Amino acid sequence: MTETKQELNDSMLSRLRMMAIDKGDTWDLSLKDQAAIQYALDRIEELTVVSEVENSKTIDCLNEAFARDPVAIHSLLSNRVPCNQQLADDPFVIVGHPRAIPNPELWEATALGLLNGVLTANGLPVVASKWSDPSPEERLELLGFCAAGVQAATRSW
Numbered sequence: 345m346t347e348t349k350q351e352l353n354d355s356m357l358s359r360l361r362m363m364a365i366d367k368g369d370t371w372d373l374s375l376k377d378q379a380a381i382q383y384a385l386d387r388i389e390e391l392t393v394v395s396e397v398e399n400s401k402t403i404d405c406l407n408e409a410f411a412r413d414p415v416a417i418h419s420l421l422s423n424r425v426p427c428n429q430q431l432a433d434d435p436f437v438i439v440g441h442p443r444a445i446p447n448p449e450l451w452e453a454t455a456l457g458l459l460n461g462v463l464t465a466n467g468l469p470v471v472a473s474k475w476s477d478p479s480p481e482e483r484l485e486l487l488g489f490c491a492a493g494v495q496a497a498t499r500s501w
Contacts, residue, residue, distance in 0.1 A: 402463065402468070402471055403471055403489050403490060403491065406471060406488075406489040407488050407489050410486065410488055410489065414486065417486065418485075418486040420455040421454065421455055421456055421473055421486060422486075423454070423455075424440075424442070424452035424453070424454055425452060425453050425454070426442075426450070426451070426452055427439055427451045427452060427453040428451065429449075429451065431451065431453060432451040434461065436461035436462070436464045436465040437453065437458055437461035438456075438457035438458075438460050438461055439451045439452060439453045439454075439457055440452055440454075440457070456471075456473055460492075469492065470492045471489050471490070471491065471492060472489065472490055472491070472492040473486060473488075473489055474486070474487040474488050474489065474490055475487060
């Protein structure tokens with residue numbers, strides 16, 4: 345069981361228990377209630393599997409594009425574009441403050457922030473870029489893509 349699925353299961357069971365307590369019921373559930381709970385847990389498992397498969401396809405696609413033209417993909421990920429407050433307020437698109445000019449009123453968008461916003465809006469897991477350790481010249485090299493939180497070195501804003 346994946347951690348995400350386990351968290352969803354625990355959360356759902358906790359809510360179901362609270363519903364039973366609110367109704368003054370005990371945890372002696374009818375067969376119909378048990379079937380409903382099992383259906384919900386099975387649905388969580390289906391969604392988790394679909395989500396993992398879709399994330400794998402996303403990562404495969406990004407890594408294939410990187411393999412075909414590493415310079416172009418590196419450039420797309422390295423460039424930051426100034427953006428306005430409305431984009432910064434978007435619930436899905438990920439933006440940050442410029443590193444060179446620390447100012448809480450200035451925002452920058454990146455290709456990966458936009459991509460992860462689309463993935464999030466569609467209920468899919470986000471992806472991360474993998475970068476090398478800094479070279480003596482303090483340069484980072486893009487190595488590819490992976491699931492967020494899986495051996496991903498992230499660049500700070």
